[in-house]
Amino acid sequence: MQDYKLDEVDMKILERLRYNAKFTLTVLSKELDMPVSTIRYRIKKLEESKVILGYVPLIDRTNLGYKVSLILEIDTIPKYIERVVNEISQFPPTVRVYGVDSGPKLHVHAIFKEEEEAYSFISHRLYNIKGINSVETSKIIRRYKIDPSILL
Amino acid sequence: MQDYKLDEVDMKILERLRYNAKFTLTVLSKELDMPVSTIRYRIKKLEESKVILGYVPLIDRTNLGYKVSLILEIDTIPKYIERVVNEISQFPPTVRVYGVDSGPKLHVHAIFKEEEEAYSFISHRLYNIKGINSVETSKIIRRYKIDPSILL
DNA sequence: ATTGAAAATAAGCCCTA
DNA sequence: TAGGGCTTATTTTCAAT
Numbered sequence: 001m002q003d004y005k006l007d008e009v010d011m012k013i014l015e016r017l018r019y020n021a022k023f024t025l026t027v028l029s030k031e032l033d034m035p036v037s038t039i040r041y042r043i044k045k046l047e048e049s050k051v052i053l054g055y056v057p058l059i060d061r062t063n064l065g066y067k068v069s070l071i072l073e074i075d076t077i078p079k080y081i082e083r084v085v086n087e088i089s090q091f092p093p094t095v096r097v098y099g100v101d102s103g104p105k106l107h108v109h110a111i112f113k114e115e116e117e118a119y120s121f122i123s124h125r126l127y128n129i130k131g132i133n134s135v136e137t138s139k140i141i142r143r144y145k146i147d148p149s150i151l152l
Numbered sequence: 153m154q155d156y157k158l159d160e161v162d163m164k165i166l167e168r169l170r171y172n173a174k175f176t177l178t179v180l181s182k183e184l185d186m187p188v189s190t191i192r193y194r195i196k197k198l199e200e201s202k203v204i205l206g207y208v209p210l211i212d213r214t215n216l217g218y219k220v221s222l223i224l225e226i227d228t229i230p231k232y233i234e235r236v237v238n239e240i241s242q243f244p245p246t247v248r249v250y251g252v253d254s255g256p257k258l259h260v261h262a263i264f265k266e267e268e269e270a271y272s273f274i275s276h277r278l279y280n281i282k283g284i285n286s287v288e289t290s291k292i293i294r295r296y297k298i299d300p301s302i303l304l
Numbered sequence: 305a306t307t308g309a310a311a312a313t314a315a316g317c318c319c320t321a
Numbered sequence: 322t323a324g325g326g327c328t329t330a331t332t333t334t335c336a337a338t
Binding site for chain 4: 024025036
């Protein structure tokens with residue numbers, strides 16, 4: 001279902017779930033002062049209409065030992081872009097790969113346990129891929145705002 | 153609890169939950185061939201140790217009518233950075249704000265319903281903030297890989 | 305699309321090893 | 322830390338509006 005129009009109730013439910021996807025129907029029912037079955041019906045519709053794509057746990061990379069989080073801007077030779085994307089996406093450190101409109105560029109997020117691992121990844125892995133012109137690297141040093149529910 | 157060491161069981165549980173945070177203990181119990189109570193104990197530990205920070209629904213912005221997703225690189229005058237961060241973070245379109253190591257730069261993700269709204273945001277909102285030198289903009293035109301569970 | 309109630313599942317708690 | 326059993330809570334189904 002595309003372009004499913006959300007009303008205020010849907011928005012309120014989404015808002016609460018974005019805070020905590022584990023709220024029970026009963027809790028939402030009380031908070032929004034609506035019957036449990038109505039809440040359930042709405043959520044099911046949000047899921048079926050693909051407004052809600054799924055549910056995930058938020059994992060803090062730092063508590064898993066991944067100290068280094070990089071943003072990579074990869075300039076790519078146009079005709080190799082699909083190939084570059086495929087190779088990059090398969091590396092475990094890359095968590096997100098986007099195509100952007102400026103130049104034939106890829107915007108990549110990747111996480112590593114140590115600096116050393118990151119540099120090794122860039123020089124040994126990335127620069128070995130045919131079709132990559134250049135890689136600009138930024139390290140994330142501060143998280144000011146995170147709204148993980150919305151997919152870019 | 154910091155630096156909680158994860159064993160293979162923890163990793164397997166995480167892996168399954170990252171695919172779907174709504175798997176019941178019973179389902180995980182069968183998949184991993186372990187008692188429900190053990191699965192429960194492990195997940196609770198992952199939560200208490202802050203490896204799992206919470207649970208969120210994944211929301212597809214496009215199905216909410218947000219067609220435009222921008223990556224903004226904001227060059228900031230060092231002494232104003234906290235102020236800039238506070239102002240930017242309060243705007244509803246900004247979903248993520250990171251500080252990066254290159255220059256006094258902020259890396260911002262923002263979503264908009266239309267192009268017009270995005271340009272208006274940049275010219276009327278961003279450039280009115282004291283302390284911003286320049287804003288480089290990229291529009292996301294393709295999502296190749298998304299791993300939303302891992303926080304950057 | 306909304307609701308209430310019953311039935312089926314699952315989570316939470318406590319105790320033991 | 323792992324496991325089992327009992328109690329409560331939650332989800333699911335279904336019929337009626």
